[in-house]
Every structure is written in C-alpha cells, then in structure tokens.
Amino acid sequence: MTEPTLYDLRRDAAWITLNQPEKRNALSAEIVAGLAAHLQTAIADDRVRVIVLTGAGAAFCAGADLKSGGVSPGSDAENPFVTVLKTIWEAPKPVIGRINGHAFGGGIGLAAACDISVAADSAMFSFSEVRVGVIPAMISVVVIPKLGIHKTMWLFLTGERFSAQRAAELGLVHRAVPAADLDPAVEDVIGMIRLGGPNAIREAKQLVRRVPELSMDEAFRYTTKKIGELFAGDEAAEGMLAFLEKRKPKWADE
Numbered sequence: 721m722t723e724p725t726l727y728d729l730r731r732d733a734a735w736i737t738l739n740q741p742e743k744r745n746a747l748s749a750e751i752v753a754g755l756a757a758h759l760q761t762a763i764a765d766d767r768v769r770v771i772v773l774t775g776a777g778a779a780f781c782a783g784a785d786l787k788s789g790g791v792s793p794g795s796d797a798e799n800p801f802v803t804v805l806k807t808i809w810e811a812p813k814p815v816i817g818r819i820n821g822h823a824f825g826g827g828i829g830l831a832a833a834c835d836i837s838v839a840a841d842s843a844m845f846s847f848s849e850v851r852v853g854v855i856p857a858m859i860s861v862v863v864i865p866k867l868g869i870h871k872t873m874w875l876f877l878t879g880e881r882f883s884a885q886r887a888a889e890l891g892l893v894h895r896a897v898p899a900a901d902l903d904p905a906v907e908d909v910i911g912m913i914r915l916g917g918p919n920a921i922r923e924a925k926q927l928v929r930r931v932p933e934l935s936m937d938e939a940f941r942y943t944t945k946k947i948g949e950l951f952a953g954d955e956a957a958e959g960m961l962a963f964l965e966k967r968k969p970k971w972a973d974e
Contacts, residue, residue, distance in 0.1 A: 725754030726776075727761060732769040733910050734762035741777025746785035747826045752800045759807045769921070770913050771811065772906060773834060774818035780843065783825025786852070801826060802858050808833040809862060809929065812922045814913055818906045819884070819893060824848050828892070829859025832866045835925055837893040838905045839884040845892070846881040865932070866891055915972050917955040 726737040736758045738745035745751065755773075762771045775781055808815045808830070817830065817837035822844045831837045847863075849856045856863070856876055864872050871890055874880070884896035897905045913921060923946060931939045950956050955971075962969035 724750040727758045733772055734768045735772045738775040744779035744782035745775040746782045748785040756804050763811055770910050771813055771815045772818050775820050779821040780819045780823045781827025783827050805833045805862055816909055819843055833862040836909055838895045839893045840899040840902050841884045841896045842899050843884040844881050845887050847875050848879045851879045917959055919955045
C-alpha cells in the first residue's frame with residue numbers, strides 16, 4: 721500500500737510529501753495523521769535545519785477530502801488538522817512550502833502556515849468553501865495574518881480562483897516561479913537559511929510570530945531580553961568572529 725505521506729531527509733532538509741496524487745492530495749485522515757507524525761520526526765531530529773512541505777503529482781492539496789468526510793476531531797479533542805497547522809506555525813525550525821500545483825481550501829491553509837512558500841506559476845488557488853456551503857474556518861487563523869482583513873474578505877466571500885502570481889502579489893506566497901524552476905528556487909531558499917545561525921534562525925521565526933501579539937511595551941521587553949541572550953551566546957561569538965576574520969561561520973561550512 722502506498723504511504724499517504726512520504727518523509728525524505730536530504731542533507732539537513734526534511735522533505736514531507738503529500739502522496740495521494742490520484743486524490744489531488746486531499747486532506748484525508750490518513751494524510752493528516754502522516755503529516756503530523758512526519759513533522760514531529762523532523763522537529764525532533766537534530767540533523768534537520770529546515771522542513772520542506774510539498775505534494776506529489778499535479779496538485780499540492782485540493783483541501784478537505786469530501787468523499788471520505790474530511791478530518792473529524794472526535795469528541796472534544798483538538799481537530800487533527802488544527803494540530804498540524806499549529807505545529808507548522810510554531811515549529812522551532814523553518815517550514816518551506818513547495819507549492820507544486822493547485823491549492824484549494826485547506827491546501828491554502830498549509831501554504832499560509834508555512835514560514836516561506838514558493839509556488840509553481842501554473843498553480844491555481846481558491847478559498848472555495850462557500851461554494852459548497854461551508855466556510856474556511858480553521859485555516860482563517862493562519863490566512864488572515866498573511867493577507868489582512870481587506871483581502872481575505874474578498875477571497876473568502878467570492879471563492880474566486882486566482883493564480884500563483886496573484887498569490888505572490890497578495891502576500892500568500894513569497895515567490896511564483898516557472899514549474900521547471902521550482903526545485904532550484906526552493907534550494908535557493910534552503911541555501912540562504914543555511915547561512916544563518918541555527919539558533920538565530922529559530923529565534924527569528926519566533927520573533928515574527930510573537931511580536932505582533934504583544935503590546936509595544938511587552939514587545940520591547942521581550943526583544944531586549946532576547947537580543948541580550950543571543951549576544952551572550954556562543955553562536956553570536958562565532959558569527960561575529962567569522963565576520964571579522966572574513967570567513968564563513970562554522971555552521972555555514974557544514
């Protein structure tokens with residue numbers, strides 16, 4: 721039986737692939753469970769510096785698997801897809817979305833939860849939930865911070881399909897590139913992340929996630945404390961010494 725999600729460690733990057741192309745990688749219980757498990761594996765592996773999320777076949781993710789009934793939370797438990805979105809959003813390692821094809825509904829939620837997303841310019845996007853009588857409920861939590869209320873309102877209410885280039889213009893993804901250039905573009909992002917200190921990368925992601933939630937005074941207290949901690953650390957000492965000696969820091973030579 722084909723695994724619904726695949727895990728592949730490529731150097732220091734963990735690639736997680738939604739692997740039911742015949743169903744356009746729709747979010748079945750099996751896909752979501754596999755995604756959750758592989759994310760935890762990547763987070764726990766000290767060799768992994770970055771996580772890449774992508775899909776097999778022509779689509780990235782078509783959203784909920786309506787034929788199987790989607791993903792049910794069961795009793796009062798947290799919905800498994802919510803757990804996945806939170807894990808991506810809060811992961812201590814950067815998560816890159818390699819959006820290889822069409823992304824609808826929950827598939828856009830996955831792309832929005834990722835820290836950086838690069839899409840093939842042939843991909844199409846749509847928050848199509850209203851057209852089947854429901855709403856993009858859970859994914860709104862990660863989509864609205866990316867798009868803002870004004871743009872989200874239009875897309876949620878109309879269900880309009882839009883291109884990868886439009887997704888980049890809206891701020892939903894960072895880049896839209898020709899499909900043939902997708903892997904080089906993702907590798908370029910991974911290469912840039914490798915140049916940063918592992919601890920600094922982790923803290924920079926948390927900085928972006930946390931500061932908007934704080935008042936100005938709380939944000940200044942938090943950031944002042946963090947920069948003091950980082951300046952006093954071994955990683956910063958190595959980074960600044962490498963700069964003075966005009967060489968790459970040790971982590972960049974790995």
